[in-house]
Amino acid sequence: MSMSQMSEPGRPTDVPPAEPSTASTAPPSGRERGGLPLSPLLALATAAFMAILTEALPAGVLPEMARGLSVGESAAGQTLTVYAIATGLTALPVTAATAAWRRKRLVVAAVVTFAAANTVTALSSDYLLTMVVRAAAGVAAAVVWAELVGYARRLAPPHLVGRAIAITMAGVPLALSLGIPLGTLLGGLIGWRATFVLVSVVSAGLAVWIAASVPDHPGRRSGAREPVLGALRLPGVVPVLFVVAAYVLAHNILYTYVAAFLDARGMGGARDTVLLVLGVASVAGIAVTGALVDRLLRPLTLASTAAFLLAAALLAAPGGGAALVYPAVVLWGLGWGGVSTLLQTAVTGAGGDRAQPLLVTTWNSFMAVGGAAGGVLLDAAGPGSFPWTVLALLVPVLLVVAGARRHGFPALRAPEKH
Structure with a gap:
């Protein structure tokens, strides 16, 4: 998905832990108490x-949104693409520009931007205006992605860092797999515009929750x-x-235009059910990954890739319906x-904090490429080309994960770089 995602942006990931004299007065962290x-x-x-729901919700209501904006489905699909492009292109410059900001204020500002962008999307009938506010939301997502892993690492004791990352990153597949089906269902019941309004209200409530419960941290000192x-x-x-680039590209080509793929298989009326099944299976993947990522990063990444490969092979089978x-x-x-957790954990282990902006840029750039490439494939070769494209992308992923046995996806994880 965008993962999507995904994945994910001044910045606790680039900031050494605050000295006691500069940190805000906050309750003892999980690191200090030994728990999460x-x-x-x-x-x-x-x-x-x-962040993911704001980005991917159009995929669940794409036909209805296209009619509301008076454009074709492939053009409506670019509302996902522009969001991902904005996130990918601004991850590094936004990180530098906001380096001195206090961390919690930065995250709250990003979430408020989601609320504002979704409100404008709900009210707009102008395609250009919609694309502009979607790009603004993508910039806010760049902030969120770079903050998540840094916060998780600050809040967790060393032996539970992987689990803390799993909890924070669980929002990515849950949004794609449960939030989008719910959005699709609501879009059918109350309309796609009212659904975006509801997402805005939830975003506003989230901003209050973050302000009340998340510890603050200072920004990066000048010159650091x-x-x-x-x-x-x-x-x-x-x-x-x-692996991030190819896996996210494969996922987003298929996910962005899943409605078109299901229509071609005669399952257009089962769109919300299919996405719900995807969501339930993703929850199981999250649970397994969160429990085992601190010990089994490499086997889990191999299993994740193999499962998606087999899925693509089944979808590529001719004449395959619901069975x-x-x-x-x-x-x-x-x-x-669990892929967002696996890849966040892998890049942190290999490159430390400074690799996080690279992951954000890569993840979101290839989410954007996935949306654009899926549109080209849809128009040029039809939705039946999607699973074959996924197969072509994931075979190299499996080979790279298998080959990166010393670095990247080691059998035994080394201490994280800071």
Whole structure:
């Protein structure tokens, strides 16, 4: 998805832990107590949920939104593309421009931007205006993605960092797999515009929750810069980013135009059910990943890729109806559910904090490419080309994960770089 996502942006990921004299007065963190503080972690997970829901909701109401904007479905699909492009292109410059901001104020501002952008989307009948506010929301998402992992690492004791990341990143597959089906259902019941209004209201409530429960941290001191692009020279970073690019591209080609794919299989009326099945399977993938990622990063990443590969093979089978689509969607969800956590954990282990903006840029750039490429494939070759494209992308992913056994996806994880 965009993952999508995904994945995910001044910045606790670039900031060393605050000295006691500069940190805000906040309750003791999970790191200090030896446990995980659920309220702030769940608030951050909800921020990830809203970032992805804001981005991907058009996929669930694409035909209706296209009619409301008086454009074709492929053009309406670019509302996802422009969001992802804005996130990918602004991750590095926004990180630099907001480096001195206090962290909580930055996250709250991003969530308020989601609320405003969704409100304008709900009211607009102008395609250009809609694209502009979608781009603004994408910039806000760049902020959110770079903040999530840094906050998770600050809040968790060292032996639970992977689990804390899993909790915060759980919002990504939950939004794609549960939030979008719910949005699709609501779009049919109350209309797509009212659905966007509802998302705005939830975003406003989330801003209040974050302000009340998430600890604050100071921004980066002037001159405290890390060579972000230098992380590309670290062993393992490039293989992880390749996996991010190809996996996210494969997912978004299929997911963005899943309505068109189901229509071609005679299952257009089952769109919300199919997405719900994808969501339930993703929850199972999240649960397994969250429990095991601190010990089994490599096997889980191999299993995730293999599950999506098998799903694509089932979807590519000629004449396959519901009997093949539903098992394929289950496998797709199991693979996709934990992938944002797996790839965030892998890039942090390989490149530390300075690799996070690279992951954000890669993830969201290829979400954008997925939306655009899916539109081209839809117009040129039809929706039947989607699963074959997924197969072509995921075979190299499986080979790279299998080959990066020392760095990137090691059998035994080394301590994270800071």
